[in-house]
Amino acid sequence: MESTKVALGIDLGGTKTAFGFVNKKGKCYGVKSIPTNSHQPAKNLVKRIFDVYSDWIAKDKEKYQVMGIGIGAPNGNYFKGTIENPPNLRWGTTKMVELIEKDFDLPAVLTNDANAAAIGEQKFGAGKNLKNFIVITLGTGLGSGIVVDGRLVYGHDGFAGELGHMVVRPNGRLCGCGRRGCLETYASVSGIIRTVFELQANLPQDSKLRKIAYHDLDGEQIYKLAKEGDPLALKAFDETTRILGEGLATSVAHLSPEAIILFGGLSLAEEFIFKPTKQYLEKNLLTIFKNKVRIIPSALPPGDAAVMGAAALMWHELSLKKDNPKEK
Amino acid sequence: MESTKVALGIDLGGTKTAFGFVNKKGKCYGVKSIPTNSHQPAKNLVKRIFDVYSDWIAKDKEKYQVMGIGIGAPNGNYFKGTIENPPNLRWGTTKMVELIEKDFDLPAVLTNDANAAAIGEQKFGAGKNLKNFIVITLGTGLGSGIVVDGRLVYGHDGFAGELGHMVVRPNGRLCGCGRRGCLETYASVSGIIRTVFELQANLPQDSKLRKIAYHDLDGEQIYKLAKEGDPLALKAFDETTRILGEGLATSVAHLSPEAIILFGGLSLAEEFIFKPTKQYLEKNLLTIFKNKVRIIPSALPPGDAAVMGAAALMWHELSLKKDNPKEK
Numbered sequence: 001m002e003s004t005k006v007a008l009g010i011d012l013g014g015t016k017t018a019f020g021f022v023n024k025k026g027k028c029y030g031v032k033s034i035p036t037n038s039h040q041p042a043k044n045l046v047k048r049i050f051d052v053y054s055d056w057i058a059k060d061k062e063k064y065q066v067m068g069i070g071i072g073a074p075n076g077n078y079f080k081g082t083i084e085n086p087p088n089l090r091w092g093t094t095k096m097v098e099l100i101e102k103d104f105d106l107p108a109v110l111t112n113d114a115n116a117a118a119i120g121e122q123k124f125g126a127g128k129n130l131k132n133f134i135v136i137t138l139g140t141g142l143g144s145g146i147v148v149d150g151r152l153v154y155g156h157d158g159f160a161g162e163l164g165h166m167v168v169r170p171n172g173r174l175c176g177c178g179r180r181g182c183l184e185t186y187a188s189v190s191g192i193i194r195t196v197f198e199l200q201a202n203l204p205q206d207s208k209l210r211k212i213a214y215h216d217l218d219g220e221q222i223y224k225l226a227k228e229g230d231p232l233a234l235k236a237f238d239e240t241t242r243i244l245g246e247g248l249a250t251s252v253a254h255l256s257p258e259a260i261i262l263f264g265g266l267s268l269a270e271e272f273i274f275k276p277t278k279q280y281l282e283k284n285l286l287t288i289f290k291n292k293v294r295i296i297p298s299a300l301p302p303g304d305a306a307v308m309g310a311a312a313l314m315w316h317e318l319s320l321k322k323d324n325p326k327e328k
Numbered sequence: 329m330e331s332t333k334v335a336l337g338i339d340l341g342g343t344k345t346a347f348g349f350v351n352k353k354g355k356c357y358g359v360k361s362i363p364t365n366s367h368q369p370a371k372n373l374v375k376r377i378f379d380v381y382s383d384w385i386a387k388d389k390e391k392y393q394v395m396g397i398g399i400g401a402p403n404g405n406y407f408k409g410t411i412e413n414p415p416n417l418r419w420g421t422t423k424m425v426e427l428i429e430k431d432f433d434l435p436a437v438l439t440n441d442a443n444a445a446a447i448g449e450q451k452f453g454a455g456k457n458l459k460n461f462i463v464i465t466l467g468t469g470l471g472s473g474i475v476v477d478g479r480l481v482y483g484h485d486g487f488a489g490e491l492g493h494m495v496v497r498p499n500g501r502l503c504g505c506g507r508r509g510c511l512e513t514y515a516s517v518s519g520i521i522r523t524v525f526e527l528q529a530n531l532p533q534d535s536k537l538r539k540i541a542y543h544d545l546d547g548e549q550i551y552k553l554a555k556e557g558d559p560l561a562l563k564a565f566d567e568t569t570r571i572l573g574e575g576l577a578t579s580v581a582h583l584s585p586e587a588i589i590l591f592g593g594l595s596l597a598e599e600f601i602f603k604p605t606k607q608y609l610e611k612n613l614l615t616i617f618k619n620k621v622r623i624i625p626s627a628l629p630p631g632d633a634a635v636m637g638a639a640a641l642m643w644h645e646l647s648l649k650k651d652n653p654k655e656k
Contacts, residue, residue, distance in 0.1 A: 255582070
């Protein structure tokens with residue numbers, strides 16, 4: 001049996017780290033997950049990934065030829081291969097590519113998780129035929145990756161694409177970043193939960209949401225109640241998409257993309273997200289941008305998407321080296 | 329005498345149209361200016377430019393070898409060579425490249441005026457050694473051009489870089505575009521004039537500005553009074569740079585540039601613009617972007633800059649053709 005060339009994609013998150021093999025065409029050969037345990041040193045995590053990986057490879061010795069490793073991580077710096085002091089990991093700045101390359105003896109490349117998602121969509125998903133698009137991940141926070149003229153925008157330092165931290169409400173909600181009114185305090189899972197509590201304060205209507213404490217509420221419950229017609233849940237989606245539409249109009253004014261791909265937890269509440277976001281976006285666009293930008297869902301399988309994005313980053317890197325064989 | 333290879337740069341504005349010859353190194357051989365007269369057909373303007381150009385060339389027959397024509401114009405579309413319905417010209421959509429190429433029998437290329445400024449800075453000015461920067465023109469309105477990884481960002485339709493129309497104050501000042509709270513209603517010459525009148529309403533202090541009617545006030549008067557220590561004039565610059573700093577923080581969150589180049593009328597009030605804009609920008613930046621972005625002045629001569637930018641666009645186009653000789 002001929003072995004399959006694959007990249008190992010690693011999605012390094014605050015709570016868990018998932019990884020799996022992905023071939024050049026985007027076929028994912030299963031994903032495994034372990035706790036990140038960032039209270040222990042980063043090299044401990046790398047060792048634990050390597051142990052699971054070694055067992056996996058040992059079992060399928062002839063099956064996989066691993067070409068390299070792509071990593072998506074919060075505050076991942078593509079240029080330096082570092083993870084730089086993200087709020088949800090306790091490592092300060094970590095030379096993650098160096099650690100991975102040492103233990104695995106394979107080339108590795110790293111970027112932030114939302115950039116990895118954008119490359120995943122470009123190589124394997126909804127961005128396949130697009131040259132100019134933005135990927136927005138609506139998870140606990142709001143992440144983003146920007147593709148201009150077919151290339152991911154890194155900026156001069158590797159940190160471009162922090163759309164979750166554009167200010168949409170001056171003096172608005174306090175954000176985890178220390179500033180006020182950032183888009184992600186409104187348009188994300190944590191944002192819609194905050195909105196539900198603001199609405200409970202501001203509106204008189206009764207709602208099943210009034211029986212649920214802040215710590216017990218999640219995005220799925222709001223979605224479920226919206227489907228049942230709960231007025232506060234419906235209003236919460238309306239507010240969320242209204243502010244998301246306003247914020248995305250500012251992104252369109254910068255970049256004039258042909259599409260914005262929505263991805264992550266909140267985007268699964270499809271009927272309450274895509275159409276209203278599009279309507280509020282259109283309402284806020286400058287005339288020259290009207291009726292040009294599509295708002296579309298991710299085309300990657302939700303469970304494997306982050307790992308596929310990380311692997312896509314490595315495949316992209318390998319294709320660059322093929323094009324420029326003289327460079328390392 | 330050997331002739332000098334030059335590009336003709338045309339800066340097409342709402343009131344006047346300036347043009348001149350610029351060589352590959354950014355030497356400008358004088359600029360001539362005629363009224364745009366957009367109440368007459370566009371081809372009338374093209375003919376009048378051609379007449380002046382022909383006389384100029386006839387006088388210096390051996391001196392110039394004109395390689396092509398670059399045009400900067402409001403709502404200029406690089407991809408289509410059209411000027412698309414700008415508020416300050418009355419032509420609707422005009423196939424300007426086609427008109428110019430026909431009359432001049434030379435290759436022509438067009439983009440919007442702020443994009444031309446960005447290419448001018450990149451080729452001849454403050455952007456020479458930069459790969460990631462934004463040019464902001466603070467004229468009557470606020471224009472912008474974005475360079476990512478050495479390449480101007482056009483977006484999918486040629487209209488990227490409308491930073492003047494990001495909303496910084498939801499439900500704020502009514503903009504000429506029909507929307508509310510756009511950055512250019514605060515940070516531009518017309519914006520600071522509006523601010524002066526808002527301050528006259530809101531503050532009790534006396535000021536020489538209270539003797540000047542709206543239609544009689546210009547940016548230079550506000551600058552002059554600020555230098556004299558007039559409290560309202562100083563406060564107007566403070567407000568303007570505060571909101572500009574806030575807006576640019578959103579642009580940095582998108583693009584993470586190494587520098588932002590300020591250009592145009594209002595930027596000539598240097599001491600009241602650069603340092604405070606930088607301070608307000610820093611105050612509003614996400615931590616990972618702090619102390620990284622420079623705010624710098626244009627390095628093009630104010631009078632010739634727009635013409636040089638338009639010519640730079642043609643020189644850039646010619647260099648692309650040299651690199652890809654197979655393409656037309």
